[in-house]
Amino acid sequence: MILTAVPLVLIMVPGELVWNTGSETSAWQDSLQDLWETTSDRVPPSPNFCFLEVDLYEHGWPFPFMARSVIPDVLQPQHSFFTDSYKGISWIYSESWPFFADERIFRWWALAVDLAVGLLILGIVGGVIEWRIRWGAGRWRFRILDGFLITAVLALSLAPFAYHAHVQRLEATVFRLSLEENGVKGNSEYQGPVWLRKLVGNEFFLPSMFHIDAVTIDPSDNWREEFAQLEACPYLTEITIDHWLPLGAIPILERSRNLKHLGLPDLQIADMLRKEQSDSHEPFHAEHIVRLETLKVTSISVNGIGYKARHIRQIAELSAIRTIWLSNTLVSGDELESLRGDYSHVKFIVNSNYNQEEPILWTDPRIDVPLKLPTAP
Numbered sequence: 001m002i003l004t005a006v007p008l009v010l011i012m013v014p015g016e017l018v019w020n021t022g023s024e025t026s027a028w029q030d031s032l033q034d035l036w037e038t039t040s041d042r043v044p045p046s047p048n049f050c051f052l053e054v055d056l057y058e059h060g061w062p063f064p065f066m067a068r069s070v071i072p073d074v075l076q077p078q079h080s081f082f083t084d085s086y087k088g089i090s091w092i093y094s095e096s097w098p099f100f101a102d103e104r105i106f107r108w109w110a111l112a113v114d115l116a117v118g119l120l121i122l123g124i125v126g127g128v129i130e131w132r133i134r135w136g137a138g139r140w141r142f143r144i145l146d147g148f149l150i151t152a153v154l155a156l157s158l159a160p161f162a163y164h165a166h167v168q169r170l171e172a173t174v175f176r177l178s179l180e181e182n183g184v185k186g187n188s189e190y191q192g193p194v195w196l197r198k199l200v201g202n203e204f205f206l207p208s209m210f211h212i213d214a215v216t217i218d219p220s221d222n223w224r225e226e227f228a229q230l231e232a233c234p235y236l237t238e239i240t241i242d243h244w245l246p247l248g249a250i251p252i253l254e255r256s257r258n259l260k261h262l263g264l265p266d267l268q269i270a271d272m273l274r275k276e277q278s279d280s281h282e283p284f285h286a287e288h289i290v291r292l293e294t295l296k297v298t299s300i301s302v303n304g305i306g307y308k309a310r311h312i313r314q315i316a317e318l319s320a321i322r323t324i325w326l327s328n329t330l331v332s333g334d335e336l337e338s339l340r341g342d343y344s345h346v347k348f349i350v351n352s353n354y355n356q357e358e359p360i361l362w363t364d365p366r367i368d369v370p371l372k373l374p375t376a377p
Contacts, residue, residue: 001122001125001126004121004122004125005122007199008118008121008122010091010198010199010201011061011195011198011199012059012060012061012114012118012198013059013097013098014059014090014091014096014097014198015057015058015059015066015067015068015096015097015098016057016058016090016096016197016198017055017056017057017090018032018056018057018058018067028064028107031067031105032056032058032067035056035067035069035103035105036054036056036069038069038103039054039069039071039102039103040054042071042102043071053072054069054070054071054102055069055070055071055072055095056068056069056070057069057070057095057096057098057101059098060110060111060114061114061117061194061195061198062113062114062117062194062195063107063110063113063114064107064110065106065107065108065110065111065113065114066098066104066105066106066107066111067104067105068098068101068102068103068104068105069101069102069103069104070095070100070101070102071102088201088202088204088205089200089201089202090201090202091198091201092201132146160192160193160209161208161209164191164192164208164209164211165208167211167234167235168208168210168211170232170233171186171211171212171232171233173229173232174186174212174215174229174230174232174233184215184216184217184218184226184229185215185216185217186212186214186215186233187212187213187214187215187216188210188211188212188213189210189211189213189214190203190206190209190210191209191210191211191213191235192206192209196209211233211234211235212233212235212236213235213236213237213238214236214237214238214239214240215230215233215236215238215239215240216239216240216241216242216263217239217240217241217242218242218243219241219242219243219244219245219246219249223246223249224248224249224252227246227249227252227253228252230252230253230256231252231255231256233256234257234258235258236256236258236259237258237259237260237261238259238260238261238262238263239253239256239259239261239262239263240262240263240301241262241263241264241265242265243265243266243269244265244269244283244284245264245265245283245284246282246283246284247282247283247284247288247291248282250284250288250291250292250294250295253295254294254295259295259296259297260297260298260299261297261298261299261300261301262292262295262297262299262300262301263300263301263303264284264300264301264302264303265284265303265304266303266304266305266306266307267284267285267286267304267306267307267311268304268305268306269304269306286306286311286314289311289314289315289318290314290318292315292318293318293319293320296320297320297321298320298321298322298323299321299322299323299324299325300315300318300321300323300324300325301324301325301326301327302315302324302325302326302327302329303327303328303329304327304328304329305328305329305330307326307329307330307331308329308330308331309331309332309335309336309338309339312324312326312329312331312339312348313339313342313343316339316342316343316346317343321346322345322346322347323346323347323349324346324347324348324349325349325351326348326349326350326351327350327351336348336350
């Protein structure tokens, strides 16, 4: 029971640093953002022009039951319970344990669920061991059946590692494209069990469980092959398109079942770069926004002055959309407020906007002459 309880404590009690909330939003992620902003307002001026960033720690498994914010002291090093040879394991540092915090938020229902799961696991382990002792095997006697059971447990434990190694072999083509001089760039993140990451203390100790979750594509004339390679990435959730999106690539993207976020290119740039192409290279236009319905993505980001309020309205009308990210668009503040009022179920997040009073000079590396961006009408 002790051998089971100790790993459970290491999984459930120490916290993990929260680096970002991703492109999707939820009530818990909104609470984390509010916690970070509230604590950031309390950050004191630091000496020597040193910038202090608030650290967020998330505690609990299988559901986070607590989050706490900590304003780090740059003059105070992290305190480790062990020697530096174990550096990188999160739960050996006192900062990871919920001893202190500047601010905290709790979810009591999640704490109750976590405790119930922990007690259930302890009960199952204790029941199985007690049943084995009383069944006649004795405490230290082992039979052939025990050997079969141990082999089965080991096989089930190693099966996830074998699966993730197989997926990495399938992703090798995309990794190779990312290293070559072309328009495909992949990003890998940990995709293994959360409890295993918490128990090990650092996801980088499990390199076989890193998989491609985000890809940026700058389509070339060989775009069919480039998009087809994405089918080898079962954990792919985010795709960003640079410069232009071939209309024929949308059916290929439909086969990415876990796709949640799509980054669209600037409509104006796409028209300019691919205006004279054949039908097989027809670029994505504003009138094709409705065709994104089949992708079932919950988040879309748009970037560039080719997007106006009417285009954002078309995107918001897609049934699965819950978040729209806007960068450098020609959507005014009044138009944005109108969109938020008409589509209350959609969260509109503005990253940046061009100053519509002062057009800027923009140059694309594929184009010899610079383009002067127009002001909003």
